[in-house]
Amino acid sequence: MKVQSYLSFEGRCDEAIAFYGKALGAEVVQLMRYSDAPADMPPDADGCAGAMPGPDKVMHAVLRIGETELMASDGRCSGQAEFKGIMLAITAPTEADARKWFDALADGGQVMQPLIATFFSPGFGMVGDRFGVGWMVVVGH
Structure with missing residues (x-):
């Protein structure tokens, strides 16, 4: 079994990826944007309530920091991550x-x-x- 952290940056994921790259040497292993989703995917097929975030937002990312992988996304783009x-x-x-x-x-x-x-x-x-x-x-x- 493996437990990993998944952080939702609520619209600031690209900024976070750049910051962790500079601060900790994080490397992007995987990056998918909402625009990468199939065109025929229903708006709520991602399992989130409400409309999907903009196409340029990060749907899913994996960062490698040292020996660890950290997952992240823009989440629902609410503006303030907690x-x-x-x-x-x-x-x-x-x-x-x-x-x-x-x-x-x-x-x-x-x-x-x-x-x-x-x-x-x-x-x-x-x-x-x-x-x-x-x-x-x-x-x-």
Whole structure:
């Protein structure tokens, strides 16, 4: 069994893909836009209530960040994504990597816990990025 994260950016998925590419070196593995759907697909065939988002919006994307695949889409394009009660965790091999990734994620976001040495790691911090996604960055042993 494999459990993966699927994030709905509510209309800002292209922006998020570019941001994670720059901040974390994320690579696009797969990208489908609503315009890629079959022309004869009924408007509600995607399983969502209401009209489909615009054709240029991301229906489904897979990003590879290190050894992990993160899935994402524009969702229903409501304009404001809400990522409550979850965080994504990054284990960095070095303090320098942790600092680089933490600072990149914090750009335009909000630091919740500065990256500091703790009893369990030489570096641990928490940040909400510019999209509201929570991240824990920890230096592994």
